[in-house]
Amino acid sequence: MYRSHVLVCGGTGCTSSGSQAIINALETEIKKNGLETEVQVVKTGCFGLCALGPIMIVYPEGTFYSMVKEEDIAEIVSEHLLKGRIVSRLVYDETVADTGIKSLNDTAFYKKQMRVALRNCGVINPECIDEYIGCDGYEALGKVLTTMTPDQVIDTILDSGLRGRGGGGFPTGLKWKLAKGNDADQKYVCCNADEGDPGAFMDRSILEGDPHVVLEAMTIAGYAIGATQGYIYIRAEYPIAVDRLNVAIKQAREYGLLGKNIFGTDFSFDIELRLGAGAFVCGEETALMTSIEGHRGEPRPRPPFPAVKGLFGKPTILNNVETYANIPRIILLGADWFKSIGTEKSKGTKVFALGGKIKNTGLVEIPMGTTLREVVEEIGGGIPNGKKFKAAQTGGPSGGCIPAHLIDTPIDYDNLIAIGSMMGSGGLIVMDEDTCMVDIAKFFLEFTVDESCGKCTPCRIGTKRLLEMLDNITKGKATLEDIDKMEELCYYIKDNSLCGLGQTAPNPVLSTLKFFRDEYVAHVVDKKCPAGVCKDLLSYSIIKDKCFGCGMCAKACPAGAITKTDYVAPGKKLPAYEIDTAKCVKCGACVGTCKFKAIVKE
Amino acid sequence: MKSLEELKAIRERMQGQVGMRGEEENSIRVVVGMATCGIAAGARPVLTAFSDLVQEKNLTNVTVTQTGCIGMCMYEPIVEITMPGKEKVTYVKMTAEKAAEVVESHIIGGNVLTKYTIKD
Numbered sequence: 001m002y003r004s005h006v007l008v009c010g011g012t013g014c015t016s017s018g019s020q021a022i023i024n025a026l027e028t029e030i031k032k033n034g035l036e037t038e039v040q041v042v043k044t045g046c047f048g049l050c051a052l053g054p055i056m057i058v059y060p061e062g063t064f065y066s067m068v069k070e071e072d073i074a075e076i077v078s079e080h081l082l083k084g085r086i087v088s089r090l091v092y093d094e095t096v097a098d099t100g101i102k103s104l105n106d107t108a109f110y111k112k113q114m115r116v117a118l119r120n121c122g123v124i125n126p127e128c129i130d131e132y133i134g135c136d137g138y139e140a141l142g143k144v145l146t147t148m149t150p151d152q153v154i155d156t157i158l159d160s161g162l163r164g165r166g167g168g169g170f171p172t173g174l175k176w177k178l179a180k181g182n183d184a185d186q187k188y189v190c191c192n193a194d195e196g197d198p199g200a201f202m203d204r205s206i207l208e209g210d211p212h213v214v215l216e217a218m219t220i221a222g223y224a225i226g227a228t229q230g231y232i233y234i235r236a237e238y239p240i241a242v243d244r245l246n247v248a249i250k251q252a253r254e255y256g257l258l259g260k261n262i263f264g265t266d267f268s269f270d271i272e273l274r275l276g277a278g279a280f281v282c283g284e285e286t287a288l289m290t291s292i293e294g295h296r297g298e299p300r301p302r303p304p305f306p307a308v309k310g311l312f313g314k315p316t317i318l319n320n321v322e323t324y325a326n327i328p329r330i331i332l333l334g335a336d337w338f339k340s341i342g343t344e345k346s347k348g349t350k351v352f353a354l355g356g357k358i359k360n361t362g363l364v365e366i367p368m369g370t371t372l373r374e375v376v377e378e379i380g381g382g383i384p385n386g387k388k389f390k391a392a393q394t395g396g397p398s399g400g401c402i403p404a405h406l407i408d409t410p411i412d413y414d415n416l417i418a419i420g421s422m423m424g425s426g427g428l429i430v431m432d433e434d435t436c437m438v439d440i441a442k443f444f445l446e447f448t449v450d451e452s453c454g455k456c457t458p459c460r461i462g463t464k465r466l467l468e469m470l471d472n473i474t475k476g477k478a479t480l481e482d483i484d485k486m487e488e489l490c491y492y493i494k495d496n497s498l499c500g501l502g503q504t505a506p507n508p509v510l511s512t513l514k515f516f517r518d519e520y521v522a523h524v525v526d527k528k529c530p531a532g533v534c535k536d537l538l539s540y541s542i543i544k545d546k547c548f549g550c551g552m553c554a555k556a557c558p559a560g561a562i563t564k565t566d567y568v569a570p571g572k573k574l575p576a577y578e579i580d581t582a583k584c585v586k587c588g589a590c591v592g593t594c595k596f597k598a599i600v601k602e
Numbered sequence: 603m604k605s606l607e608e609l610k611a612i613r614e615r616m617q618g619q620v621g622m623r624g625e626e627e628n629s630i631r632v633v634v635g636m637a638t639c640g641i642a643a644g645a646r647p648v649l650t651a652f653s654d655l656v657q658e659k660n661l662t663n664v665t666v667t668q669t670g671c672i673g674m675c676m677y678e679p680i681v682e683i684t685m686p687g688k689e690k691v692t693y694v695k696m697t698a699e700k701a702a703e704v705v706e707s708h709i710i711g712g713n714v715l716t717k718y719t720i721k722d
Contacts, residue, residue, distance in 0.1 A: 003653030003666055005622055038650060059622045060665045084636035084668030123623050133609060134616025142606045264605055 002040035004081060007057045009122060011046030011208050012201070012240055013362075014053035018070065019043075022054050025070050029077035039081050042131075045209015047122035049109055051361040052092060057104070057122075064104045066092040108378050109360050114341065116349045117165075117325035118365045121209030126244050129251040132212040138257055140328035141216050144223055145265045148331075153224040154180060157327070159335035161347035166192055166283075166320030167395065167424040168500075169346075169413040175317050178307035179225040182315040187227035189218050190311060190318040192288060193234035193241070196280040197396030198447060200427035202351040203321035205363050207234070207241035210325070211248035215258065215271055217324035220331065222269040225317055230271040233288050237278060245273055280397075280451035284499045285318045287453070298455045299499035320425065322351055342368035346412035356393075356429035359384050369410040372402055376430055387432035391515070395424025397444040397451075398504030400511025401437065420511040422504070436533035437516040438523055442470045444508040452501065459502030462493035466506065473520060474534040476527040483520055487513060532601055535586045539602060540579050546598035549574025553590035553599060559583050562590060618657045622665070628686045630664045630709060632656070634696075635680040637671035643678035644697065651698035652681070655705045664709060677720065683708060693718045 008014075008023050026041050047055050052066035056076075063086050065076065072090055079085045088096060094107040104110055115121075124131040132138070144153055158173030179187060191214060195203040207214065218230045234242055249271055252258040260268040274292045281287045282297040289311045291297035310316025326348060330338045342348050346368040352375065355361055359381030366375060372392055376382065383389055391401040400421035402409065409415050413423050431440065445467045454460045469486045472478040490506035490513075497503045513520060522530050529537040542553070544567055554562040554577055561583035568575050579590070579599075591599050634640070634649040653666040672680050677694035681704070684690045691714050693704060700718055707713050 001654045001657040002619070003649060004668075005619075007623065038653070057623075060667045082636070083638065083641070083670065084634075085670045124620060130612055130616050131620055133612045134620040136613065138609055139613070142609055146606060263609075 002038060004039045005059045006039060006041045006081070007044045007059065007122065008041065009045070009047050009053060009055040010043035010126075010240070011050070011121075011205055012238075013046065013050035014055055015240065017053040019054035021070050022056065022068055022073060025073040026077065029074050030081065033077055033082050035077070035081055042125045043127070044124060045121040045126050046118075046205035046363055048113075048118070048205075048363040048365075049092075049360060050363065051359070055122075061086065062104060064092045064095050065090050108381065109362075109364075112370065112374055112379055113365050114349050114367050115365050116329055116341075117206060117322050117351055118209070118363065119329070120213065121205060121363075124210065126209055126211055127247045129212060129248065129255060129257075132210070136332060137212055137328075138216055140331035141219055141257065142263055144220050144331055145263050145267055150180060150224045150226065153220065153331070156335050157224075157330060160330045160338040161335075161342075161345075162323065162326055162330060162338065163346065163413060164320060165322035165326075165350065165425070167398065167422060169423060172319060172323055175307060175319070176221060176224050178305070179227075179315045179317045182308055184315050186229070186312075186314045187225055188311040188314055188316040189221045189225065189227045189230040190289065190292070190316055191218055191230065191232040191324060192283060192285070192318055192320045193232055193238070194276045194283040194288060195235065195238075195321075195425060196283045196451075197398075197425055197427045198444075199355045199429050200353045200396060200425050202353050202363065202426045204238050204241050206321050206325050206351075207238070208244055211241075211244045212252065213328060214245075214321055214324045215248055215252050217327035218271060219258065219262070219269045220327055221317060221319070221324070223267055225315070227317075228268055228270070230269065231274050231292055231311070232271060233274045233276055233282070233292055235278060236275040242273065242275065249273070279453070280447075281453040281499070281501050284501055287499065288318065289316065298453050299501075301498060322426070343410060343412045345414050350411070350423065350426060352426045352428040354380050354428050354430070357383050357387065357432040357435070358430040366411070368412045371408050371410050373407045375411070375428065376407065380430065383430065383432050387434065390431050390433050390435055391437070393421075393429040393431065393440065393508070394427065395422040395504075395507070396427045397447045398422060398500065398507055399424045399427075400507045401431075401440070401515060403515040420507075420514055422507070434531055434533070436474075436529050436531040437512040437519050438470065438474055438529075439531075439533045441509045441512045442467065442474060445470060445505070448501065448505040452505075456496075456498035456502060458493050458496035459498065459505065462489060462497070463502070463505050465489060466493065466509065470509065473523045474529070475536040476523060478524050480521070480524055483513070483517075483524060528602070538586050539581055540584055540586065540588070540590065541581075541600055541602075542576065542578055543598050543600060544576040544578065545569045546596050547576035548572050548596055548598075549576055550595075551577065552593040552595070553577060556589045556593045558587065558589060559585045561585070614660065617662060618660050621662045628663065630661075630686070631682075631684045632664060632666045632709070633669050633682045633684070634666070635670070635672050635678060635682075636668040637675075639671055639675035640678045640680065643675075643695075645679035647698045648679045648681065648696045648701050651701040652705065655702060656709075659705070659710070661705075661709065674720075692720045694720050 056065040154176045162172045163169040276282050282291045284299050287297045287299040306316040351365045391403045449463045452459045561580045656664045679696045681693045
């Protein structure tokens with residue numbers, strides 16, 4: 001029996017900032033102080049506040065230590081764990097109030113969040129099935145197998161209004177119902193864990209922090225549609241998640257929660273992993289199933305939909321990791337509970353990976369209908385360095401931008417589509433005034449050009465041409481007619497591509513054109529990049545009357561483009577310098593060296 | 603595992619452990635003074651006794667935690683018990699045996715053991 005639990009984040013974010021070394025140090029120090037029977041060290045999944053990692057929480061006090069270093073551990077153990085004195089200098093500053101230490105749930109980052117899918121992340125040890133069971137794990141599966149018919153399960157999910165969290169937003173219950181309605185000797189349940197959007201890591205965190213919830217939900221889905229085999233398609237670039245899933249599957253099999261005759265019923269179900277090799281298109285459902293079958297991951301036309309003819313030609317359901325993470329709670333607490341969260345047409349919560357120009361980079365789960373302003377300014381802690389919010393990008397390479405004047409939009413599926421973006425899987429990248437919107441569109445398009453599988457022409461050649469047009473704009477080589485032509489091409493690609501990758505690839509261009517057309521025009525007509533990002537449109541120069549002739553800039557210039565002139569400015573003693581624009585590589589190294597702000601970028 | 607009962611048994615055993623990681627507003631708080639003075643006077647076995655008993659008896663609404671020096675070092679080991687809506691009770695010169703009595707009588711039974719509390 002332990003009197004104190006020390007939870008250390010073992011998610012990918014904190015692991016890269018050294019949490020394993022922290023755990024080792026903790027165990028050594030705890031032993032040194034003879035506390036090994038009193039204090040338990042638990043490696044958990046992601047807490048969400050990745051920006052402050054490595055993160056460590058000590059219970060029962062609930063003390064939140066952030067950015068912990070290995071050398072702090074001896075002090076934390078001897079002061080806090082041995083003597084009960086919280087080391088306040090290492091505590092997350094937002095939890096320090098005048099009255100003492102505040103609860104973590106009262107901090108701005110957590111206050112507006114509601115954790116359903118992430119319920120156990122950062123609370124349990126993901127490699128211990130008993131801890132999951134201690135948090136009501138596998139109770140929903142027991143309930144389903146012993147007291148509900150498959151139709152009742154499907155009706156509950158339908159009634160809850162749960163929609164696919166992978167981005168499309170298709171009603172999950174309906175998907176299950178369609179698959180159940182198709183008779184076959186074999187059916188399959190698949191889980192899409194091929195999370196590929198740049199900057200998105202919701203699914204990874206769920207799998208790393210609470211792998212059993214996905215296994216439990218897939219087994220429930222198997223019972224509902226009449227399947228006996230499940231596959232989790234997960235990208236090989238998620239080694240920690242793969243390890244923990246393997247551990248979880250092994251434990252569940254040992255406990256008889258996967259395998260034959262689960263809970264003594266005649267229902268049997270098992271799950272296997274399939275590793276993706278890093279192709280973005282394999283996140284598309286038909287490509288994913290083709291890849292599981294052992295073929296090259298390419299999409300095929302629909303219909304037939306997977307519910308009719310999916311994996312190995314059998315009826316199949318494919319849901320996203322986060323969708324599954326909601327299922328056991330809906331079964332246990334009921335459809336009415338789930339419906340009470342969210343907006344009219346989007347129920348429940350959504351997990352977002354918050355990134356970009358924001359203070360609290362990390363993972364957040366909010367009720368649908370929370371406004372973007374609340375996410376950015378309150379939960380996210382605002383934009384660093386006093387910069388202004390310019391736009392937020394949702395939906396990754398398939399999504400679009402939400403500009404500053406729409407910051408009060410409540411986030412749900414339909415609102416985001418109405419303003420030309422999409423929910424997507426949940427990447428949310430915040431951009432400030434230093435971001436060039438043309439450059440952002442170009443960034444996402446470079447990604448889709450790389451990841452286009454090449455099967456259909458509109459996507460393979462269309463996105464390539466689109467990227468070339470964007471490139472010309474950022475180099476100042478385009479005309480206004482090119483912008484119109486580019487827009488036309490966008491619609492052509494959207495309408496004619498085979499799968500979701502191509503159909504949504506032009507979205508970043510279309511939405512930036514919609515809200516930031518003036519920036520495109522500035523690139524084309526004025527040959528200027530208003531945010532000062534596009535190198536070809538930039539030029540650096542020295543205001544000679546401000547130059548003291550110290551020569552620091554010339555020393556910093558890697559291209560030897562800065563030289564002394566004969567001109568001595570009034571009131572100065574040394575001759576001024578100048579930049580040879582023909583030699584300048586526009587690296588910007590000189591700007592920081594000038595104490596007199598004599599170098600300007602325009 | 604072949605039955606729901608087995609699952610329930612694991613759940614109940616584990617709830618006592620993972621239950622610590624929540625933040626209950628209505629819980630009973632047992633605070634043991636664990637400064638140098640407390641430890642020297644024998645606070646460690648007292649703390650261990652409380653946390654073991656609370657988990658053995660599956661008292662999910664009780665939080666056992668530690669604090670620093672309360673300032674009355676001659677009375678150590680000191681234990682404070684706060685119940686929701688009631689005044690704080692301070693026990694002094696505690697031992698592991700006394701702790702067991704306090705758990706039974708005060709925490710479970712609701713009767714303050716005045717023979718161990720601080721005298722004015």
